[in-house]
Amino acid sequence: MSEILLIAPVLLPLLIAPLVVMLGSQRAGWLLAVLAALVATLASAALLPALGEGPRSYHFGNWPPPFGIEYVLDGLNTPLLLLTNASALLALIAATPATLAGRFAGREPVFYALFLLCLSGLSGILATGDAFNVFVFLEISSLCTYGLVAAGPRPGSALAAFQYLILGTLGGSFVLLGVGFWLQATGTLNMADLAQRLPQSEYGEVALAGSVLLLLGFALKSASFPLQQWLPAVYAAAPWPVTAFLAACATKVAIYAMVRLALDVAALGEAARWLFGLIALVGIVWGALAACVQRDLRRMLAWSSVSQLGYILFAFSLGTAAGVTAAMIQFFSHGAIKGGLFLALGPARSFDDLAGLREREPWRCAMLTLLTMGLLGVPLTAGFAAKWALLSAAAQAGHGIGLGVVIFSSLLAVVYCLRLLEPVWLRAPQRDAPQLPRHAMLLPPALATLAMFALGLTPWAASFGRPAAQALGWAP
Amino acid sequence: MTLWASQLFYALDGLLLVTGLYLVIAQDNLVKKLLGLSLFQVAIFVFYLSLGKLFPGGAAVLLPEQSIYSHPLPHVLILTAIVVGIATLAVGLALVVRVQEELGSTEEDEARLEDRRR
Numbered sequence: 001m002s003e004i005l006l007i008a009p010v011l012l013p014l015l016i017a018p019l020v021v022m023l024g025s026q027r028a029g030w031l032l033a034v035l036a037a038l039v040a041t042l043a044s045a046a047l048l049p050a051l052g053e054g055p056r057s058y059h060f061g062n063w064p065p066p067f068g069i070e071y072v073l074d075g076l077n078t079p080l081l082l083l084t085n086a087s088a089l090l091a092l093i094a095a096t097p098a099t100l101a102g103r104f105a106g107r108e109p110v111f112y113a114l115f116l117l118c119l120s121g122l123s124g125i126l127a128t129g130d131a132f133n134v135f136v137f138l139e140i141s142s143l144c145t146y147g148l149v150a151a152g153p154r155p156g157s158a159l160a161a162f163q164y165l166i167l168g169t170l171g172g173s174f175v176l177l178g179v180g181f182w183l184q185a186t187g188t189l190n191m192a193d194l195a196q197r198l199p200q201s202e203y204g205e206v207a208l209a210g211s212v213l214l215l216l217g218f219a220l221k222s223a224s225f226p227l228q229q230w231l232p233a234v235y236a237a238a239p240w241p242v243t244a245f246l247a248a249c250a251t252k253v254a255i256y257a258m259v260r261l262a263l264d265v266a267a268l269g270e271a272a273r274w275l276f277g278l279i280a281l282v283g284i285v286w287g288a289l290a291a292c293v294q295r296d297l298r299r300m301l302a303w304s305s306v307s308q309l310g311y312i313l314f315a316f317s318l319g320t321a322a323g324v325t326a327a328m329i330q331f332f333s334h335g336a337i338k339g340g341l342f343l344a345l346g347p348a349r350s351f352d353d354l355a356g357l358r359e360r361e362p363w364r365c366a367m368l369t370l371l372t373m374g375l376l377g378v379p380l381t382a383g384f385a386a387k388w389a390l391l392s393a394a395a396q397a398g399h400g401i402g403l404g405v406v407i408f409s410s411l412l413a414v415v416y417c418l419r420l421l422e423p424v425w426l427r428a429p430q431r432d433a434p435q436l437p438r439h440a441m442l443l444p445p446a447l448a449t450l451a452m453f454a455l456g457l458t459p460w461a462a463s464f465g466r467p468a469a470q471a472l473g474w475a476p
Numbered sequence: 477m478t479l480w481a482s483q484l485f486y487a488l489d490g491l492l493l494v495t496g497l498y499l500v501i502a503q504d505n506l507v508k509k510l511l512g513l514s515l516f517q518v519a520i521f522v523f524y525l526s527l528g529k530l531f532p533g534g535a536a537v538l539l540p541e542q543s544i545y546s547h548p549l550p551h552v553l554i555l556t557a558i559v560v561g562i563a564t565l566a567v568g569l570a571l572v573v574r575v576q577e578e579l580g581s582t583e584e585d586e587a588r589l590e591d592r593r594r
Contacts, residue, residue: 143560163584166500166509170516176520180520
């Protein structure tokens, strides 16, 4: 039974996706997709209690590694598996056929199938212990993302999806090439085996070139500075449940891959951590500054994501157990807050769409306000817990510049968060505001808001810090 | 195969790679961009295949006259990558059709201008 749990989060959405298309009905398709995401979420939650017992692996076809493909679930990727599946669940609940309203003319099942395949791909990147498998799952999730983004309501959605396809495929190809260099240098694709053989390889330069190519590919997919330009365009173009899903977990999975491959498998150590710290700190300031001057609501939140994702990378770059704990809290905190914000915003695209929300929809207004407080890092919210952990980890590591940058970017966050709240609270309502079915509107962002407070008030996310640091070999 | 020949091979493959990348960056037409992208990917596939080849090794089939074999794994890997590449090309072309339908052009600049205008 427990063996099946290890592969269920990846295989279940993969197997249900064609079923959704074959059923052909939008209602049944939606229900099946939500059920698949629910079971996958429960399966990944069931993996958490045994986290302290070290990594568990599943050997496909009983082929022992390094010959066969194995899935390895340890302290670093198991919590992220839960985050990914839970985000997909909330986004799918919001994406009812009524929400998607007329955009697809009877092809809604294909939308749900793409969504499930994308989820399966992201879970696969997290779970797999095989370097080539990472590339395959990366492409599965990317190809589905292009389709989902192109399903957006704007006339330019297809163009945005195309531009993302070009960049995403270049990133994926760099990953493929990097894996090839690693294969050339060591003759193996299994990550645990690579971790042993890469440092001893006779072809050290080939191995290093492979690591650099892999980093480049995943830096692009994770929208790390300076490769973040695609992110705002994609977030603005996609249907809103898709934006919520991508904002909650997609870039975080790419950050996980960067950390896993560079710091764990290739063990690049000091040099890679220095580079991570540099691109993270520049990205934190750049993203926050860009968010302050955006005219488009979603682009503003996308740039805020660039800044917030920088926190995660910076936390890992500290190379300490406290840093990993801060990163784990920020993974969950930002997932709940940014995913929740996009769910609460719904189809709203511009600041004008939010005008007078206080009178029109008081519940939505309350959730938006609370989630924005979380983004700001107000005490009692997850945002505060994440920032506190990050600041204390940076102080422990004696990283003065990092401390200053995080505090400075928090001040900039006040500017863009107030820009979001101003139309909600102070402007008069407009007549042609977009309307939505209420249950789809309220339940998912309400759950995200609750999760944000739960994360802020309990040490649940922080408890993953130690197992994750052990997985990276940074804690005994 | 001698060293200079394999170096010539890698140089040509590298040329193919950067030609593809150049087309992706420099071409304004979306279909030509996709062709450049495919060229870029094919260069990577050829590189992979070269990893497995051993001279004078043959195919990895047990034959009485053969004792050195080429590594079959890269071929299997690249079979997967080729499928991914074809799927990417298909999705890309489908998106180009959508761009043409909605923005009235397959030139990136014109389509982008049209998108801003709306």
